[in-house]
Amino acid sequence: MTEEEALRLAEALVFASAAPVGARALSQLLPDDLDADAVLAALRERYAGRGVELVEAGGGVQFRTAPDLAPLLRKVVEIPRRLPRVAMETLAIIAYHQPVTRPEIEEIRGTSLSQQTLDSLLEADLIGPKGRRESPGRPTLWGTTPHFLAQFGLRDLRELPRREDLLLEPTVVAGPVGQEVRSEQGSPLSPD
């Protein structure tokens, strides 16, 4: 198999799949002397700057439309509703504190979590149950799903910004105080 043939095959494989495709799935199709990662890298290069690009997300690669075309495409492609702010905050808390129980989420937000919010995240397949905490009442632990990574175009959870970096908020720091670096980090749960 030539390199060009490998490229064709990888292109077809990734194009056909509804979910991100891992290098391992490709390597099963390739002869031993061809490296799947290298083939995918060459494929990405070929699509760079095109209307459809190869991006890494959720443990594999996937073709996606270029972000700059979104305004035009939204006119013709059907778009699901965006998640409301509360759901996004809850999702962020679950992403950063996972595995986490419902009372812990409520503690961090300082308010109760509505059925609707949890439902919307479950239904969007962004979160899922991750076992139980071995503490009184054995509450369910929640965490993010692989689809969460795919949805936001993240390779893995380590791509989330570190919490201490998030705290350098440009909105709070008015004026050119940007260099101020804070090393300390709020504890995830500080009980009263």
Add this chain to the structure above:
Amino acid sequence: MTEEEALRLAEALVFASAAPVGARALSQLLPDDLDADAVLAALRERYAGRGVELVEAGGGVQFRTAPDLAPLLRKVVEIPRRLPRVAMETLAIIAYHQPVTRPEIEEIRGTSLSQQTLDSLLEADLIGPKGRRESPGRPTLWGTTPHFLAQFGLRDLRELPRREDLLLEPTVVAGPVGQEVRSEQGSPLSPD
């Protein structure tokens, strides 16, 4: 918009659309001086001989895997079958309410349960008979199998998220309607 930009847009549009894209749909996004047919023709040419090709289908164009690659892909892409929604709901109800009779499942779902659904769960070895209820007609009791636990990666049934963690009760039990539901939600075998 340059011709190259039009090509990018056409590529993204055809890629993202759930149905074949006609020249007219594309022309709505293009400036007047660009001919949609010409753009699609150029796009087809660009993809000629590649792993994915632009083909005519159903009054428009669509990307399709190159015919010679399809047999190669057929072996690899494994998409496990999903249970239909009705079967999944039935399975969930059996998991949470077992041992449970068919009329009880129908009562909970508020609709009759087809033999086909029950058969599909039996065939998949996800449920099995668990004796009979000692009541008129001696209906069969259904419960989940050990294979059910293995399929969902559970050690035992206590690993299922508890119903109260799913937030069913706190909001549902608002007023007399909820109370009525709650009292029947308890295990069917346990008297009040």
Add this chain to the structure above:
Amino acid sequence: MSASDTDSLVLRLEGFEGPLDLLLDLARTQKVDLAKISILALVEQYLAVIEGARSVRLELAADWLVMAAWLTWLKSRLLLPEGAETEEAEHAADALASRLRDLSAMRAAAAWLSGLPQLGQDVFARGTPEDHTEIDRSRLALDLGSLVRAYLQAMRRRVRSRRYEPRPLTLWSVKEALQRVAAMLGSLPDWVSLEQFLPEGFGSVLERRAALASTLLAGLEMARGGAVRLRQEHEFGPILVRRAEGAVEEGA
């Protein structure tokens, strides 16, 4: 904070997701690093807002008031001269600042996530993915998430379709007791225990007690009207009934 700011906060109170949300917003208006906010100033602002809101709407949710009470305690301790209690308060103040930092970080994380190009919103996957699988019926894609979702769906549909029907009342009423006592009275020669008037066949202890209470009420009612006399020999002893001939005697 100026008076007009306070007013607008009062009006916006319903827009806040609980006390912590409001506190964070107030901390932001101090326009400094969250690590350097003045807890005292924050407490005063919060209390001012809550006080203002109470003058407009008396019914303020409990958690707002609980937070206000806690902050009042914190403020009083922070104002004390140096001592063990101040130290305790400083710990509490640190904990509050730390919670605000964490919430703030999660806000920022949510904003960061929202800024990412989202699949299906800003970038699109292939609209017509091809399935080259020969469907292998031996494998099922089962995950706990979809099981739980299915269960929620079934239960929610059920709640929607359910109607409330009150249970029929099975308790022996005073009216029924009155009729029964009146009907039986004529055939009684002498004092009899009140319990003799109870109907037969109760399902539960509760029903029997309710019937006894109704019968006692019926007896008292009839005694007041002079139709019967009631007597009780000693405390908790049986209550006796007979037809009245003269003066009415009160039951003990």
